[in-house]
Amino acid sequence: MINVIIIGAGNVATQLYRTFPRVKELDVIQVFNRNPQNLNFVKEPEKRISQLKDLKKADVYIFAIKDEAIGEIAEKLEDRKAIYLHCSGSEPMNILSKFTNHGVFYPLQTFSKNKPVHFEEVPLCIEANSEENLKFLKNLGSLLSDKVYEVSSEQRKALHLSAVFVNNFTNHLYTIAADYCKENELPFEILQPLIKETVAKIDTLPPFSAQTGPALRNDTKTISAHLELLNEDRKKIYNVLTESIQKLHGKKL
Amino acid sequence: MINVIIIGAGNVATQLYRTFPRVKELDVIQVFNRNPQNLNFVKEPEKRISQLKDLKKADVYIFAIKDEAIGEIAEKLEDRKAIYLHCSGSEPMNILSKFTNHGVFYPLQTFSKNKPVHFEEVPLCIEANSEENLKFLKNLGSLLSDKVYEVSSEQRKALHLSAVFVNNFTNHLYTIAADYCKENELPFEILQPLIKETVAKIDTLPPFSAQTGPALRNDTKTISAHLELLNEDRKKIYNVLTESIQKLHGKKL
Numbered sequence: 001m002i003n004v005i006i007i008g009a010g011n012v013a014t015q016l017y018r019t020f021p022r023v024k025e026l027d028v029i030q031v032f033n034r035n036p037q038n039l040n041f042v043k044e045p046e047k048r049i050s051q052l053k054d055l056k057k058a059d060v061y062i063f064a065i066k067d068e069a070i071g072e073i074a075e076k077l078e079d080r081k082a083i084y085l086h087c088s089g090s091e092p093m094n095i096l097s098k099f100t101n102h103g104v105f106y107p108l109q110t111f112s113k114n115k116p117v118h119f120e121e122v123p124l125c126i127e128a129n130s131e132e133n134l135k136f137l138k139n140l141g142s143l144l145s146d147k148v149y150e151v152s153s154e155q156r157k158a159l160h161l162s163a164v165f166v167n168n169f170t171n172h173l174y175t176i177a178a179d180y181c182k183e184n185e186l187p188f189e190i191l192q193p194l195i196k197e198t199v200a201k202i203d204t205l206p207p208f209s210a211q212t213g214p215a216l217r218n219d220t221k222t223i224s225a226h227l228e229l230l231n232e233d234r235k236k237i238y239n240v241l242t243e244s245i246q247k248l249h250g251k252k253l
Numbered sequence: 254m255i256n257v258i259i260i261g262a263g264n265v266a267t268q269l270y271r272t273f274p275r276v277k278e279l280d281v282i283q284v285f286n287r288n289p290q291n292l293n294f295v296k297e298p299e300k301r302i303s304q305l306k307d308l309k310k311a312d313v314y315i316f317a318i319k320d321e322a323i324g325e326i327a328e329k330l331e332d333r334k335a336i337y338l339h340c341s342g343s344e345p346m347n348i349l350s351k352f353t354n355h356g357v358f359y360p361l362q363t364f365s366k367n368k369p370v371h372f373e374e375v376p377l378c379i380e381a382n383s384e385e386n387l388k389f390l391k392n393l394g395s396l397l398s399d400k401v402y403e404v405s406s407e408q409r410k411a412l413h414l415s416a417v418f419v420n421n422f423t424n425h426l427y428t429i430a431a432d433y434c435k436e437n438e439l440p441f442e443i444l445q446p447l448i449k450e451t452v453a454k455i456d457t458l459p460p461f462s463a464q465t466g467p468a469l470r471n472d473t474k475t476i477s478a479h480l481e482l483l484n485e486d487r488k489k490i491y492n493v494l495t496e497s498i499q500k501l502h503g504k505k506l
Contacts, residue, residue, distance in 0.1 A: 067474075067475070090475055090478065108443060108444070108446070108447055109446060109447055109450055110447060110450055110451060110454070110465060112454070112458075115454070115457070117450075121446050122446060123443045123446060123447075125443075147443075147446075149443055151439070154437070155437050155438070155439055157478070157482065158433060158434070158436075158437035158439065158482070159434070159437075159439060159443065159444075161433070161479050161482055161483075162430040162433050162434055162439075162444055163444065163447055164466055164467065164468075164479065164491075165426045165427075165429055165430045165433075165491075166426060166427055166430045166444050166447060166448050166451065167447055167448070167451045167465070167466065168464070168465060168466030168467075168468060168469070168494075168498070169426050169490075169494045170423040170426050170427075170448075170451055171451055171454075171455075171460050171463055171464055171465075172460075172464065172468075172494055172497065172498050172501075173418045173419060173422050173423055173426075174418075174419055174423075174455055174460035175459075175460040175461045175464065175501065176418055176497075177415040177418045177419045178459060178460050178461065179461075180411060180414070180415050180418075181411065181412070181415055183411075184407070184408050184411035184412075185408070186404070186408055186411060186412060186415075188459075190361060190376045190378075190400075190402055190412065191361070191412070191415055191416065191419050192455075192456075193361070193362060193374050193375060193376060193400075194361055194362055194363060194376075194416055194419060194420055195419050195420070195423075195452055195455070196452060197362060197363055197370075198363060198419065198420045198423055198424055199448055199449060199452050201363070201365070201368070201424075202424075202427055202445075202448070203445075204368070205365075206428075206431060206441075207424050207425075207427035207428040207431050208428045208431065208432075210424055210427075211421070211424055211425065211428065212363060212420070212421060212424075213417055213420065213421030214417065214421075215421060215425075216421070221320075221321075222320070222343055225343065225410070226414045226417065229410065229411070229414055230414075233497050233500060233501075234497075236493050236497070237422075237493055237494065237497055238417075240489050240490055240493045241421075241422045241425055241490065244425065244429075244486050244487075244489070244490055245421070245425050247486060248425075248428065248486075
């Protein structure tokens with residue numbers, strides 16, 4: 001049995017708390033958060049911990065907290081010869097280097113507290129400070145997910161940045177389209193099949209080859225007509241992305 | 254039986270040619286394209302037409318061609334008291350006003366010649382120049398798709414523009430992420446579950462509420478770290494979208 005303590009009470013911590021017990025080799029023995037009110041998602045009251053001094057000895061301590069807080073809490077913890085992991089996309093592994101055994105356990109997915117996730121499909125990006133710890137993490141990861149990737153701190157930063165493009169930025173484009181539909185008394189659902197097909201296409205085609213639209217065809221008439229319909233903020237986005245498409249695909253405005 | 258003639262040989266024309274015969278009430282009697290070599294997708298050689306004078310009388314003539322060509326070909330056709338439709342997202346309905354009965358049949362989806370589409374899930378945006386023709390088009394549409402929307406020429410333009418945001422622009426963001434992953438020796442597939450979840454989320458949540466990320470949280474440390482990793486073109490996109498997220502969600506850089 002691997003005994004785990006989760007430090008944190010946000011979306012990732014909540015998902016980990018729900019997922020770990022599904023694996024018979026794993027047991028979550030405590031969940032820590034400074035504010036006890038945030039720990040209501042932990043079913044067993046005796047596992048809710050708000051004082052670091054009450055933390056038990058475990059095999060794994062996993063920091064699922066904001067980037068800024070990782071170093072701060074690590075400083076206050078003594079090294080109990082367990083393995084100490086963080087879940088951040090941006091922070092380097094060595095932020096935990098005060099612990100003999102340390103590493104990274106970064107689940108590359110967007111989590112909401114109220115939407116259950118199929119954790120076996122979540123890519124787990126792992127990194128460890130020794131061969132032995134890496135082996136341990138690979139094993140731990142494969143108990144939880146079918147997709148375990150060994151990823152360096154530098155690569156993880158690149159992934160986190162890529163995630164901003166494919167998740168945060170695309171979601172913002174959906175928001176703009178939803179607002180614009182509303183302004184034109186159109187239901188946003190009318191765009192959903194197109195949104196789904198856009199994603200389905202890149203299962204079989206690299207996105208570079210799947211590109212279509214007025215920017216790619218250099219259809220200046222349509223581009224001008226579109227720009228006339230947009231407010232300043234949307235126009236900026238339209239222009240910057242149109243120019244980037246044309247640059248990458250070797251066409252000029 | 255409704256006899257249909259398709260004018261065009263591109264992605265939309267090909268999909269229509271494949272879809273119409275699945276409905277027992279519809280028969281494609283001819284497909285027109287100036288260049289006979291483009292008509293090889295039409296199984297029956299006698300239906301391949303390259304001279305406008307060879308067009309038979311039909312109930313429906315459907316223009317599935319480039320925007321620029323619609324007016325040009327319409328000019329050369331005599332009005333045979335059929336109904337004349339175009340499939341363009343941008344062109345107004347009245348580009349076909351020389352015909353007594355005319356309208357628009359705009360399938361809001363991205364089509365590729367080699368990827369079959371479930372047409373019953375494709376939103377069909379229809380518009381017609383009379384109540385009677387609208388009724389006919391609603392009936393025609395509902396034979397083919399579960400999603401028929403009555404959409405004015407102005408609204409259709411807004412939809413076409415929204416489609417650029419949710420399809421062309423998001424696909425370009427995928428391309429950038431794929432390139433960036435490659436530069437960092439990471440497989441693009443590692444981002445696929447995140448891309449899928451981003452889309453799955455907006456089934457249950459409006460995209461405005463689904464927004465997450467450093468721009469939304471005003472996480473200036475992460476934003477600066479990201480900008481340092483990007484080339485000029487990507488930096489422009491990052492900045493413009495970050496500013497737009499903060500503006501819309503009421504935060505300032």
